[in-house]
Amino acid sequence: MHGLPPREPSMSRLVAEFSVPDTELTREAYAFAAGLEPVAMLNHSVRSYLFGRAAGEGSGLRPGADYDDELLFLAAVLHDVGLTGRGDGHQRFEVDGADLAAGFLRERGLSEERVEIVWTSIALHTSAGIADRMRPEIALISTGTGIDVAGREAGRLPGGLADRVHEALPRLADGGGVLEVIIEQAVRDPAKAPLGSLAFELARQSAPGTPVPDWRALVAGAWAGVA
Incomplete structure (x- = not known):
């Protein structure tokens, strides 16, 4: 029906179409982000996960074997919460978002070691040349966001993936809004x-x-x- 605002895809659809990590925590994080962000920004966050994961696979990194795929998804889906009213503090948005995400995850019992990986992934996601020298979860968030916003390293994606991802998660705004x-x-x-x-x-x-x-x-x- 014309005129209706866009709606985010359900987590169940993302699991079915793209095999995103399906845990209680990933579902809670997706719902948390969806409650804070406009759909364009949320779609950007999930596309960043899918593009980062695909770029990693193209380099021989296997999700669940070479890195923690749940953490990659958590970092991606929460990486822009510093651009929301809830996350808007007086630090650069990457750090505000990392702090909000870390607090959310600690409240749900995630270990401090894993929280730290998510925090660093979010805090450094715009730091090209630094993040990509770090562990895969951190590097792939930076890669995925760079691919989605600016097309940087988009050649690392397998043929047809970008079309599938954009059909499920339309851009709605330049640069993910x-x-x-x-x-x-x-x-x-x-x-x-x-x-x-x-x-x-x-x-x-x-x-x-x-x-x-x-x-x-x-x-x-x-x-x-x-x-």
Whole structure:
């Protein structure tokens, strides 16, 4: 029926069509994210999992054998909760989201070791060149989000997968609907956009008048007068 808002696919459909990890915790995490995020953002999160997993398989990484597939899904589905009202604090959105996700998982009894993997996966998911040198769960979240938002390394996906994924999880908004939220947060609260972060660069490019620190001046002025 025309005019109805888009709805997220059910977890049961994702399990049936894409064999996502089906545990009590993955279902709870999906429901938690769905209650916080618009459908475009939620779809982006699940696509990031599917693309990251597929890229890993193309490199010989086997889910459940070479890495913890449940943790990969948890990190992916929760990786943008820092862009929601519930997760919007005064840190960069990746860290706000990692903190919210970690608290959610601790409340449900996940071990601290596994919580730490999810936290790091979310906190570093925009840190290309760092995340990809770390354990597979962390690397594949960064890869999956990069594929989905910017098409980076999309050639690692098997033929036909992207079409299947987009049919089930349509884009609905460019970049998964996250770029505008990142920019809005950064402009409203510069503490959320430290120099060199993705949020800082998006705000610099997209919001005229965003102050840009002069790094050379900062360095030259540091410790001025100290012998």
